[in-house]
Amino acid sequence: MRIGELAARGGTTARAVRYYESLGLLPGRRSGNGYRTYDEDDLRLLRQIRTLQDFGFGLEETRPFVECLRAGHPEGDSCPASLAVYRRKLGELDALIGELTAVRAQVADQLARAERARDELAAEAGVPGGPEPECELGGRAT
Amino acid sequence: MRIGELAARGGTTARAVRYYESLGLLPGRRSGNGYRTYDEDDLRLLRQIRTLQDFGFGLEETRPFVECLRAGHPEGDSCPASLAVYRRKLGELDALIGELTAVRAQVADQLARAERARDELAAEAGVPGGPEPECELGGRAT
DNA sequence: CGTTGCCTTGACGCCGACGTCAAGGCATAC
DNA sequence: GTATGCCTTGACGTCGGCGTCAAGGCAACG
Ligand SMILES: [Zn+2]
Ligand SMILES: [Zn+2]
Ligand SMILES: [Zn+2]
Ligand SMILES: [Zn+2]
Numbered sequence: 001m002r003i004g005e006l007a008a009r010g011g012t013t014a015r016a017v018r019y020y021e022s023l024g025l026l027p028g029r030r031s032g033n034g035y036r037t038y039d040e041d042d043l044r045l046l047r048q049i050r051t052l053q054d055f056g057f058g059l060e061e062t063r064p065f066v067e068c069l070r071a072g073h074p075e076g077d078s079c080p081a082s083l084a085v086y087r088r089k090l091g092e093l094d095a096l097i098g099e100l101t102a103v104r105a106q107v108a109d110q111l112a113r114a115e116r117a118r119d120e121l122a123a124e125a126g127v128p129g130g131p132e133p134e135c136e137l138g139g140r141a142t
Numbered sequence: 143m144r145i146g147e148l149a150a151r152g153g154t155t156a157r158a159v160r161y162y163e164s165l166g167l168l169p170g171r172r173s174g175n176g177y178r179t180y181d182e183d184d185l186r187l188l189r190q191i192r193t194l195q196d197f198g199f200g201l202e203e204t205r206p207f208v209e210c211l212r213a214g215h216p217e218g219d220s221c222p223a224s225l226a227v228y229r230r231k232l233g234e235l236d237a238l239i240g241e242l243t244a245v246r247a248q249v250a251d252q253l254a255r256a257e258r259a260r261d262e263l264a265a266e267a268g269v270p271g272g273p274e275p276e277c278e279l280g281g282r283a284t
Numbered sequence: 285c286g287t288t289g290c291c292t293t294g295a296c297g298c299c300g301a302c303g304t305c306a307a308g309g310c311a312t313a314c
Numbered sequence: 315g316t317a318t319g320c321c322t323t324g325a326c327g328t329c330g331g332c333g334t335c336a337a338g339g340c341a342a343c344g
Contacts, residue, residue, distance in 0.1 A: 004290065014291085019332060033340060035291055055245050058330075077256040086253040093246040097239060103197050104235040111228040114219040146320065156321085161302060175310060177321055201301075285344100292339070302328090309322070314315100 006038045010046035017046065023059055025049060025066050045069055048076040061085050148180045152188035159188065165201060167191060167208050187211055190218040198235075203227050 003014045010017070020026045021036075026045055031037040045066055052062045064085055065076035076082060145156045152159070162168045163178075168187055173179040187208055194204045206227055207218035218224060 002291075013332080015332060015334085018293095033291085035340085053331095055249055056242075075256065075259065077252060078259065083253065083256055083260070086249055086256070089249055090246065090253065093242055093249065097242050097246065100198075100235055100239050100242070104232065104239065107197055107228055107231055107235065110219060111225065111232065114217065114225055114228070117217065117220065118225075144321075155302085157302060157304085160323095175321085177310085195301095288341100288343085290340085290342105292337100294336085295334105296336105297334075298332095299330100304325105304327075306324085306326105307322100310320085311318100312320105313318080 001038045001043075003036045003038070006043060006046060009043055011050055012046070020046070020049060020059070025059065025063065041069075055089070057085070057089065061089070143180045143185070145178045145180070148185060148188060151185055153192055154188070162188070162191060162201070167201065167205065183211075197231070199227070199231065203231070 001009075003017055007014045007017050017026060017036075021028045026042060026049075027038075029037055048065050048069060049059070049062045052065060053059070064079060064081035068079040068082055069076045071079075073079060077086065143151075145159055149156045149159050159168060159178075163170045168184060168191075169180075171179055190207050190211060191201070191204045194207060195201070206221060206223035210221040210224055211218045213221075215221060219228065
């Protein structure tokens with residue numbers, strides 16, 4: 001199989017495959033005419049990389065999985081090094097989700113506060129001598 | 143106040159301040175000697191930018207808030223445009239948190255499955271004729 | 285024979301938010 | 315005077331994961 005077919009079957013592009021090879025994640029065997037040539041094992045490697053990429057793993061983080069497969073082990077995550085990456089990633093995900101959740105709450109608070117302020121201004125505007133309308137409609141620039 | 147003091151009081155660097163100015167987020171007033179000069183209002187602008195940055199907003203997303211403040215409105219989020227950014231961001235955060243949570247679950251599944259497979263191999267290894275040890279300890283490369 | 289299609293290497297572009305020199309000007313302190 | 319420290323513009327570097335030409339080779343089809 002040549003690079004185009006490998007890429008298509010792996011759900012990516014030839015350019016990406018060459019890039020993975022440049023990182024040493026995929027082999028660079030050549031056939032007589034100089035074309036890269038791949039077998040089903042290589043497709044497994046590529047699919048392992050893609051799966052992890054879809055999980056948000058960086059390419060370097062896929063290396064233990066790839067090396068595990070290349071060592072002939074049954075799965076890319078048969079090795080302790082791969083399990084360690086899983087665990088580290090779980091920690092990172094939890095931390096990130098926690099941060100994002102906290103930020104979400106803060107942004108929701110800000111929105112609520114700003115809407116409340118806006119409504120109060122609108123209520124005052126209902127009475128004579130109330131404040132001017134909102135932004136874009138004019139303001140007292142400094 | 144000159145750029146160094148502004149940056150320090152705003153919790154950032156002079157380089158960042160110049161960058162914000164290049165985007166039109168901060169003014170570029172100069173004093174006689176060519177130095178940039180700032181007042182307390184500018185510090186409010188900078189702090190508004192930093193706060194939103196800490197929330198993960200892109201600099202372009204801070205523009206409505208900054209323009210609102212520069213228009214003399216009481217808060218950066220007094221304008222509908224700012225509120226719209228808040229709401230859009232809430233949606234993005236919810237989407238992102240959802241994706242990350244789903245990924246977290248998948249990674250946890252993978253980890254559990256891999257650990258189970260490892261333990262099964264270890265159990266079989268306890269009996270004679272069991273499989274070889276894990277990765278890095280040897281494998282039948284292809 | 286030419287045309288098409290896939291392949292090759294090399295190299296620069298992109299995104300965002302700056303960091304990091306380089307080379308020089310201004311102002312205060314000693 | 316000069317040493318120090320902050321300021322100026324300009325320009326290139328960073329990180330990741332490729333995209334996108336450019337210029338040319340190999341193979342099959344008609
Ligand atoms: Zn093979
Ligand atoms: Zn292994
Ligand atoms: Zn002002
Ligand atoms: Zn406003």
